Amino acid sequence: xxxxxxxxxxxxxxxxxxxxxxxxxxxxxxxxxxxxxxxxxxxxxxxxxxxxxxxxxxxxxxxxxxxxxxxxxxxxxxxxxxxxxxxxxxxxxxxxxxxxxxxxxxxxxxxxxxxxxxxxxxxxxxxxxxxxxxxxxxxxxxxxxxxxxxxxxxxxxxxxxxxxxxxxxxxxxxxxxxxxxxxxxxxxxxxxxxxxxxxxxxxxxxxxxxxxxxxxxxxxxxxxxxxxxxxxxxxxxxxxxxxxxxxxx
Amino acid sequence: xxxxxxxxxxxxxxxxxxxxxxxxxxxxxxxxxxxxxxxxxxxxxxxxxxxxxxxxxxxxxxxxxxxxxxxxxxxxxxxxxxxxxxxxxxxxxxxxxxxxxxxxxxxxxxxxxxxxxxxxxxxxxxxxxxxxxxxxxxxxxxxxxxxxxxxxxxxxxxxxxxxxxxxxxxxxxxxxxxxxxxxxxxxxxxxxxxxxxxxxxxxxxxxxxxxxxxxxxxxxxxxxxxxxxxxxxxxxxxxxxxxxxxxxxxxxxxxxxxxxxxxxxxxxxxxxxxxxxxxxxxxxxxxxxxxxxxxxxxxxxxxxxxxxxxxxx
Ligand SMILES: Cc1cc2nc3c(=O)[nH]c(=O)nc-3n(C[C@H](O)[C@H](O)[C@H](O)COP(=O)(O)OP(=O)(O)OC[C@H]3O[C@@H](n4cnc5c(N)ncnc54)[C@H](O)[C@@H]3O)c2cc1C
Numbered sequence: 001x002x003x004x005x006x007x008x009x010x011x012x013x014x015x016x017x018x019x020x021x022x023x024x025x026x027x028x029x030x031x032x033x034x035x036x037x038x039x040x041x042x043x044x045x046x047x048x049x050x051x052x053x054x055x056x057x058x059x060x061x062x063x064x065x066x067x068x069x070x071x072x073x074x075x076x077x078x079x080x081x082x083x084x085x086x087x088x089x090x091x092x093x094x095x096x097x098x099x100x101x102x103x104x105x106x107x108x109x110x111x112x113x114x115x116x117x118x119x120x121x122x123x124x125x126x127x128x129x130x131x132x133x134x135x136x137x138x139x140x141x142x143x144x145x146x147x148x149x150x151x152x153x154x155x156x157x158x159x160x161x162x163x164x165x166x167x168x169x170x171x172x173x174x175x176x177x178x179x180x181x182x183x184x185x186x187x188x189x190x191x192x193x194x195x196x197x198x199x200x201x202x203x204x205x206x207x208x209x210x211x212x213x214x215x216x217x218x219x220x221x222x223x224x225x226x227x228x229x230x231x232x233x234x235x236x237x238x239x240x241x242x243x244x245x246x247x248x249x
Numbered sequence: 250x251x252x253x254x255x256x257x258x259x260x261x262x263x264x265x266x267x268x269x270x271x272x273x274x275x276x277x278x279x280x281x282x283x284x285x286x287x288x289x290x291x292x293x294x295x296x297x298x299x300x301x302x303x304x305x306x307x308x309x310x311x312x313x314x315x316x317x318x319x320x321x322x323x324x325x326x327x328x329x330x331x332x333x334x335x336x337x338x339x340x341x342x343x344x345x346x347x348x349x350x351x352x353x354x355x356x357x358x359x360x361x362x363x364x365x366x367x368x369x370x371x372x373x374x375x376x377x378x379x380x381x382x383x384x385x386x387x388x389x390x391x392x393x394x395x396x397x398x399x400x401x402x403x404x405x406x407x408x409x410x411x412x413x414x415x416x417x418x419x420x421x422x423x424x425x426x427x428x429x430x431x432x433x434x435x436x437x438x439x440x441x442x443x444x445x446x447x448x449x450x451x452x453x454x455x456x457x458x459x460x461x462x463x464x465x466x467x468x469x470x471x472x473x474x475x476x477x478x479x480x481x482x483x484x485x486x487x488x489x490x491x492x493x494x495x496x497x498x499x500x501x502x503x504x505x506x507x508x509x510x511x512x513x514x515x516x517x518x519x520x521x522x523x524x525x526x527x528x529x530x531x532x533x534x535x536x537x538x539x540x541x542x543x544x545x546x547x548x549x550x551x552x553x554x555x556x557x558x559x560x561x562x
Contacts, residue, residue: 016511017380026381038493094349095358118493122376124361129319129349138423139319141346144486154427158486159342160440160495162431166318168424178493179480214358218371218384226518229539235552238524241540246522248500249444249468 001111001148003046003055005080006101006131007039007062008091009071010121023219035071038116040078041176044183045146046114047079054148055111057081061104063097065089069199076194077186083199088211094122096204096211098130103207105135110171112153117142117175128175138168144179250278250369253329254303255338255347256285258293260315265441266339268403271300273396274337275404276366280304282333283410286325286418288315294412301408311417316426319347325418326351330391334369340395340496341440352393359393360385364400378492378515398440399498399519432485434472436462439488442471445499447490447517450477451506451527451546458483460550461505467557473497473517475507491516506546509534526550 011017011026012034018027035043049055060075061084062068072083086100105113118125132139138153140146144163145156153168158177186194204211232238242249252274257264267283274281281302285294286309294308307329313321326347330336336351338344340362352359364382365373371386372394439445446465452458458478465472473495474488490497492515502520507513509525509532517523518537525538528545535541542549 011377013512017377019381026377093358095353095356098353120378120492123378123492125345126349126352126359126361129346130353133323133350133353136421139346139350140424142342157342159429160487162429162485162487164429165427166424167427169422178476179486214387214389215360216386216388218386220376220381220383223375223379223382226523226537228536229541232540232542235549235556238540238542238553239556242501242522242524246501246539248522
């Protein structure tokens with residue numbers, strides 16, 4: 001079985017994001033970029049499936065500018081077998097990404113597609129669910145446990161009330177949550193090896209997909225700030241403030 | 250404008266998120282239908298009918314809709330969407346799971362997690378863990394939107410809308426529900442609580458977390474946690490507050506042994522009052538706290554309990 005793992009290049013999770021002075025977006029120039037943390041978990045899970053013998057090939061796919069090749073190389077260094085870049089700049093909206101991924105899935109015929117549940121830039125939480133809808137496949141979203149048992153994919157989902165178990169008919173789309181696994185770091189020899197692994201590039205035009213945006217970003221602003229308040233030094237003082245100043249307890 | 254609100258419920262009763270979404274719908278127009286799709290869902294439908302200011306409740310009662318599986322729900326949403334200008338769902342795990350699938354099969358680019366409405370086609374939403382607020386205009390004729398519930402007040406009850414039966418979903422036979430492990434608690438629910446006591450890695454163990462539970466019970470509060478506390482297994486996953494957990498906005502959020510990483514702040518910085526108890530005076534949580542107490546939590550929490558206990562309000 002092939003596993004397809006769509007991955008995204010985003011601002012590194014540890015970087016403090018700055019809004020551009022002209023309010024057109026956030027500053028991406030000279031900012032450290034990395035693989036979206038949820039995508040790392042998706043890649044890790046796919047590699048573990050191959051190591052366990054449930055999968056025989058792991059293909060990482062990125063939709064984005066040519067620099068997304070770095071992200072794909074990271075996936076290859078972690079252990080993916082080959083990579084596909086769909087080159088577009090800027091990165092399109094989730095619906096267009098899902099359409100591109102559908103075209104790739106139809107070519108590659110994977111038994112399972114594993115993605116991150118959200119990307120930490122747009123925080124949209126859409127692509128996997130959309131892809132499953134377009135393919136008319138089953139969806140396991142926000143997954144913290146996954147096992148493939150023949151034609152059935154068993155998942156545990158993290159939901160607002162706790163955990164939910166769902167059995168999916170394969171082929172399935174899975175979006176992963178943080179607690180599914182702890183992604184590995186690529187070793188130096190594997191980083192070297194990754195440079196030689198195949199990476200194919202396609203364009204949306206080749207795949208026949210229109211990626212023009214449906215949403216127009218009118219402006220991007222700083223969120224309303226919160227000023228630091230005062231220090232208290234005892235329980236009595238805190239309770240007094242909460243009762244008489246803030247009047248909240 | 251006619252708006253369809255996808256109601257969240259457990260068949261017997263409505264989930265409170267629906268009330269916030271109805272308020273968002275009211276900012277778009279006055280013709281608002283609430284869809285209650287489930288199985289044996291009369292209880293939830295009757296409750297929805299009493300939300301003030303809605304036009305009608307559409308009740309789709311079908312065994313295939315029992316567990317709210319997206320594969321069975323999305324075609325139903327698609328079949329109804331043609332009658333509306335907007336389809337709204339809560340940005341809860343239920344809405345986030347369902348709505349993008351419906352959007353994809355309707356060929357609509359969904360707008361996720363809106364915190365503000367500027368006009369019928371223009372919305373404000375947090376991006377980058379709330380470090381930026383984007384104003385976006387949708388050029389799709391139909392708008393599919395998930396709503397950040399803490400950004401909109403809950404609508405009141407007191408109405409009496411008619412309940413209309415509509416035909417149900419299809420069973421796509423792609424997935425089956427196989428049980429759940431819900432966290433049972435007598436405490437208020439995190440997303441609607443007035444007071445939240447939240448613990449982080451500083452709690453060190455699940456046994457120590459019970460200190461926070463005692464404190465929470467004195468205050469009538471809900472208990473939350475940072476990702477680090479959940480990852481360490483001190484508390485279940487549904488306690489997690491943050492960018493990738495729950496978004497909360499109580500009157501008071503008491504952060505105990507939480508450093509204040511941006512991903513955590515993303516889920517709680519709209520709280521009215523923030524209290525931080527942390528032994529590290531440099532912890533970033535103090536930059537957003539209205540009341541900061543630099544203290545060892547193992548001394549501070551028992552003192553706080555004693556103070557609250559001795560002069561209960
Ligand atoms: C993609 C991604 C998504 C994430 N999503 C979330 C999310 O949704 N929610 C979330 O919370 N995090 C999230 N995180 C993790 C986040 O970055 C932080 O790692 C996490 O919030 C830290 O939790 P913490 O504050 O409990 O732990 P730490 O950062 O370790 O802080 C512990 C604090 O406890 C204090 N402390 C220790 N002992 C005591 C004591 N005895 N008395 C008083 N204070 C004490 C310390 O001074 C310290 O400030 C995410 C990270 C990533 C990469």
